[in-house]
Each structure stands twice: as C-alpha cells, then as structure tokens.
Amino acid sequence: MTGQRLFQGPDWDFPTLQRIHDACEEIAHSELGLNVYPNQIEVITAEQMLDAYCSVGMPLFYKHWSFGKHFAYQQASYRKGLMGLAYEIVINSSPCISYLMEENTATMQTLVIAHAAFGHNHFFKNNYLFKQWTDADGILDYLDFAKAYIAQCEDRHGRLAVEQTLDAAHALMSHGINRYPGKKLPDLRVEEKRAAQRRQHEESMFNDLWRTIPTGPVKSVQTLSAERRRALLGLPQENLLYFLEKTAPRLQPWQREVLRIVRHIAQYFYPQSQTKVMNEGTATYVHYRIMNRLHQQGQLSDGNFLEFLSSHTNVVFQPDFDNKYFSGFNPYALGFAMMQDIERIVTKPEDEDREWFPDIAGKGDTMGVLRDVWANYRDESFVSQFLSPRLMRHFRMFHLHDDPAETAGIKVEAIHDERGYRRVRRALSRSYDVGFIDANIEVVDVDLAGDRHLMLRHTVLNGAQLNDTDAKRVLQHLADLWTYNVSLVEQDTTGKVLKEYVANPRGLAAVA
C-alpha cells in the first residue's frame, strides 16, 4: 500500500494538523471502531502549558492563591530543567479539547492527536465511571459560571472571606465526593441554573422586617431520638462538603454555593483518579495502533516512525524497583502492556491463557473485547480481572508486606510463580482501590440539642492513622465552616479509640 505522506520533516502547519487528524480519524473509526466526542484541537505555547498545569489542566478556573503557589513552584523547576512539560493536555468535555504544544514536531503532533483526541476521548465518552460522574457537555460552562460566581462573591463579600472559605473547602475536597451514584446523572447546566434560581429566590423573598421581629419564647424542645436525628441529617455521611453545605448552621448562602462548586469539581475529577492505568493504557494502545497503521499505509515515513518509536518507548518505560528512577508503577507502561496482552490473549492464546481467561481467550475480536473492557472497568477491577500470569512474569512482580511490628524486616509475601499469581494480582488491584487509598472519614453525629458539637470518625484500616499536623489543620478548617466545636475520633475496626482530635472555630471574616 502506498499512501500520500502526511508531512515531510519535523515542520507542520495548520493544514497539516487537519490532514493528520483526518487520517487518524479514518483509522480510529473504520479499524478501531472508536466512538468519540467531537474534537477541538488547540495549539498553545510552553507558558500557556504551565498556566494550564496550575489550574488542574482546565482552560478556565476561579482565582485562588494555591494555584499561584503551584505555578511558582512549577515554573521554578521548569526553568531549572528539572521538569519537562507534557506534550498535551486533554479535557474531558464535549467537544473534547486537546492542547498541543507548539514546539512538538509533526510526528509528535500525530502521536499526540492519536493519543489524546482519539484514545483519551474515546475513554472519556465510553467508560462507565465518566458517564456516571461527569457531565462532559456542561463542564466548561459550569467552570465559567464558577469563575464568575467566585469573582462576584469577592466583590460582594471581600476577597479575604472568599479566600478563607475556599481554603477550607479545598482542604476537605478529597472528602467532598459522593462515592455511590445517586438516581440522577450529573447535569452541570441545570446545576448552574438552579444556583441562579436560588439566588433570585433569596433576593425576592428578602424582607428586612423579619429581622426586627422579636423572637418569641423558645418552643418546647422536642427531644428527638438519636436514631431519628441521624436519619433526618442523613448520617453517617462521608461526603463532608455536602454535609456542611446542607447542614452547617451559620454559613452564608454564598458560602454554601462555594462549597457546592468545590464539591462538583472534586466529583468531576473523581473518575480520573480511579482510571489512571486504564485511561493511559487505552490512549497509548490507540496511538500505537494508529501510528503503526499510518506507517504501513505509507503516510508516515520510516524516519518519522522511528522518531515516534523512540518517544513511545520512553513513555512506556518501567524502571525496576531498585532503579533510582522508580516511583511506583508507570500507568502508561502497565496499561499499555495489559492492553497488548489482552490483544494477544484474544488472538493467539496459550493454554495458560485459556485456563485463566476462558471468556476472551481466542475470541478473535480484539477491538470488541477491548471496547468492552474500556467501557466497563476501572483500574482496580481491570487489574484484578485481566492481569495475566505472563505479564506478572514479564514485569517480575513481587508482593511485599511491611508490618512495622515485625522487627525482622519486610516480608516477601508472594512472587510471580504459580503459588503467588493470585495474591500478587489481588494486592496490586487493591492498591488501585480508592476505598483503600482514601481515609475513611464520616460524620457520625451532631449534638443538636446541646452545643452543636460535630462528631467525626476515622475508621483506621491496617493501622494507618492520619498525619497529625495535617489532620489538625484540616479539622481547624472544618470547625471554621461549622462554626462550633468539631471532634474527630480515630477508631480501629474493633471500635477501640486510638486518638482524638478537637478543634474550636476561629472567627472568620465572613461570619464576623
């Protein structure tokens, strides 16, 4: 097959990008059967890339000093050459926006378009977590609304008050996520409208007279049973931001809205943290297939293809545990290896594969199997289902168990042999399980009749307690929002109390 070369040499212009995109799209549709959001490709400079890094990759974001801090830090390390910049950033939105760096060569632009605009894009559109938790159509508008809303709050209520609220909300961001899907799919556009309606309602209902009416004698306190009270408040509640937004007694309406914004954004990023291996694996597999096909068709010259192979190899490099560059499993390497392994199992299975993967071994339809995997798994379930013994041997994986109580040292629990496959696989899968990664902290009770004391519980797993300094600081933020005392108890699974924290609220500028 001889095709027209897409480009010659390293230079590209905008028509080239268009040609590259069309060529990739052709392969993505006809051969890989990908189903993607419409693409929007934006070319940016290194400086803009740095900017994007610091607002968690989003094109627009509200203003906060912490982003400035990250910017200063990243700029410093970039200037010193400690850090290279990504070739691209891709945003889970519809249209799916990919940022390409202007200094990429034409080959790199091809790689990046195949990787982001088709690989990631397909994953965003089809994976169940993204479908469940994110609203790709609404996110950009919602961010725009969030930015404007927070700027407006700063005008109305002062920068300091907004900053303090945001600081507190950011501290609790990791615990502002709904982990179980509700009845409704997220719809950020409706969300934005509702926010506007709430404000309008408040304004139309405002009547200063109510403030002047003397309050009558306190109504007889009807003591609720503890059970009833908890049911009314929806306790126990692990989404701390949601709980504060709904029940914190003295928050201003705009503060609740700010908490809500932070919560929505945290929720938007929730699937990404659970699918790093799959997401990168998918994108890497897709770009690898597309680039190979382009080369076969003669659209890519041998020289360009070698350039691609060189950067592809760097991307999927997995250093060994005793290598100085080692920092855990490289999601690109593991993901790509697993995707390729599935392709092998589907097309050329061995006896071992037939035994381990009876459902897919020898099925023949690689893309059908992969598309199904991409749609229905997250890292944890993906590893626990599809990590094959052959791949464990390839990576020479072993499982270490580090018990501080054991003085003799760290135990090698299992290795890549017949006895160990299942245990290694289970341990690796568990290391991707958010249920084990995040601290399990819940609101358990509120002393409504008394001093409105808020009680939290951290259920300690495997003896891993909270970092003391950080826990105190976060709790301080929590108390500032709650405006009454807050306590946090650390309990192990038997119910034994390991540690207790108490925080008293400081006077916030907004409340004063």
Place this chain on the structure above:
Amino acid sequence: MVAIHIVDRRLNPGSKSLENRQRFLRRAKALVQQAVKKSSHERDIKDVLEGGEVSIPLDGMDEPRFRREGGTRDMVLPGNKKFIEGDMLPRSGGGGGKAGGAGEGDSEDAFRFVLSREEFVDLFLDDLELPDLAKRKLAEVESEGLRRAGFATSGSPANISISRTVSRAMARRVALRRPKPDEIAALEAELLVCDDEARRAVLLAEIEALKAKAKRIPFIDPIDIRYRRFETTPKPIAQAVMFCLMDVSGSMTEHMKDLAKRFYTLLYIFLKRRYRHVEIVFIRHTDRAEEVDEDTFFHGPASGGTLVSSALQEMHEIVRSRFRPADWNIYAAQASDGDNSTSDSEVTGRLLTEKILPVCQFFAYLEVGQDAGLTFEMPDSSLWSLYERLRLAGAPLSMRKVCERSEIFPVFHDLFQRRVRQERAP
C-alpha cells in the same frame, strides 16, 4: 465525518496565572520578605536587583489534606531478581531490600521559587521610606508645569487649534447649507454651453443667489476658532542627586572601600525607585578633594593626608554650580575610616552645619572598620566624635559604624526604616 476545530491559542494573552501568583505573593508576603532579606545577605549587592530564587518555609502556605501514614503496608513492585516467597528483607536498605519505593514522603519542608526582578526589589525595599528631615519645607516647594486642559474660545493666536477650528467650521457650513464651489462651477459650465435665453436667465439668477449666499456664510467664522488651553499644575520634583563622598587616603583599605561601595549601591537602588532621574556625583578626597568617575572613585590610587572639609567644600561648590536645591533632591553619603586632622574639625563642622545640611534631604555618615573588627569595639574616631557632637547639638545627621559586609543591609535598613510619624501629636 465529525467537524473538528483547530484553534491557535498561542496569541491568547499568556500569564493567566499572574493573578494567582500575585495572590500567592500577597499571602506569603511576610515569609517572602524574610527570605528576600536573607538571600540579599548572601548575594553581591550588584546581583541584588536581579531577582531570582528564594526559598520560604511552607508553614502557613500549606494546603492540608487528610493523609494517612504508618500502619502495615502492602505493595507490589516490578523487577524481582532474587527474592522468593517468605524472604525477610532487612529494613534499613542493604541487599536491594529498599524499604519502600512506594513511600515517598512529603518532605517538602521548604518551598523554592523564582521571583522576578520587580517583585524582588519591591519586597526588598517595601518597608523602607525616604526620610524628609530638615528640608520638609523644601520638599514641598514644587515647580509649576503646564498641562493640556481642553480647548477655549479665547487665547493667543499661537495656540489656535487648527484641526478643531476647521472641523467646527465645516460643521457650521454643512448645517447652514453653504453652497459648494463645485455646485457654482457646474452651473457656470452649463451657462457657457446654454443657448436658451430663458434658461440662461434662470441660471444666472441661480448663480448670483448661490454666490451671495456663499458670501454671507463665511468659510471660517470667528465663532469657529478654538484655542488650546493650558493649565499650570504643580510638578513634583522628580530628580535627585546623590553625592558619594569618600576618604581615599592610605588608611582606607580595599575592604573598607568595598563596604562603602555596597552602601552606595543600596542607596542608589533605593533612590532610583523613588525618582525618575537620579544623578550620582563621586567626590573623593585626601587632603584635597576632586570629582571623579566611578572607576577612579573606587579603584584609582591616591595618597596624601586627610582633610574632610575639602570634600565638603567641593560638594558645596558643585551644588551651587549644578544642582539648584529648589530643583533637586540632594542626598549625601560619606564614608570614611574616621581619620581627620584635628585642625580641620572646626572648618568641617561649620561647613556641614551651615552649607551642606541645609540643602540636603539626607546626610549619612558611614564609618567603616577593619575586616576582622567588631563594630562595637571600634573606638570613636576624631570624625565620629565631631559628627556625634553636631548630632547631639541638633544637626540632622545619620551615622553608623560598619565592619562586616553582612552588616551593610541591616544598617541601611535601619537608617531608612519607615518610622511611625510623630507629627500627628499636637
């Protein structure tokens, strides 16, 4: 085919993070300021202005999260070479049993980042202020300047605003329907070729009427004329001159000169930020004084006795001939090891109090000591005693002793520190 958009964002305004960065600096101001001071101790004065990396402690700038640590941990690692199930690996390194590739702790106790030149200097000089000591009155004397202030209906012919006048005239002509020369010319051309008597009469009458109307409505009327108007506005004095006086007699070592140079540099940076235009005059003296260029000032060899009055006299001459005190803010800094011949004291004192101090915004005397010396051990020199006496008698002098490079900035800072104003007290 799905539509695809390719957008070139490179021309979009960059530095979207600028505001976030400013917020960060504002929040970290106290910390950054300390860091700036600290790093300025370590640097050469020449590089102080260059901005650069500072490191601040993370305290107060951290973003806390609930983080877990300790406990039993399980990890799966790649690259097994020799382990088999059941091996125990010793904890503290050794034999490839690296305790935790997975546990990279957050040991980010200091935060390093780069400040731009402006940010650095801003923070560096933020809490400093120029003193206005004796010359308060002079500082308030302002020269007057002219400023454009719109247009007026009267004024001198030199100030006629032609464009404004012509455009008003045109508006008036259009409004009053002044016949255009083209129209008249067209009618006249028609008249030339016209044979019909009746028509000629009509045309003639029409041409007459138009000409009369054009005459009644002048091309430019006196009411059209506008003059550019100027207002006098007080103009702050935006220039300063800095006199560097230094004793270069044999007793001044290279180290002492270096100290003096550092002080002068700081003063220069500081003045440069306050005034649009800063001039520097270098006067060196032994037993006679001369104005020299910078290089000679710091490096040129000279020998002789020491007469401080000669330098003051020279400065007085230069002020009188080139820097009218009404137009210039005059700053002077004198550096010396303190030697002065006893007979000169009286002349020096008189020159200083009568001639120099009255025209100066600020006069600083820096006594520099030996390299290894200790500031508090420096004996009062003859010049120091003299200035001290004058100061106690009420002369607005600032004086400090310095031995070490590291003391320069604190001394400078001390001299210019923003003081709580006392003048509010009745």
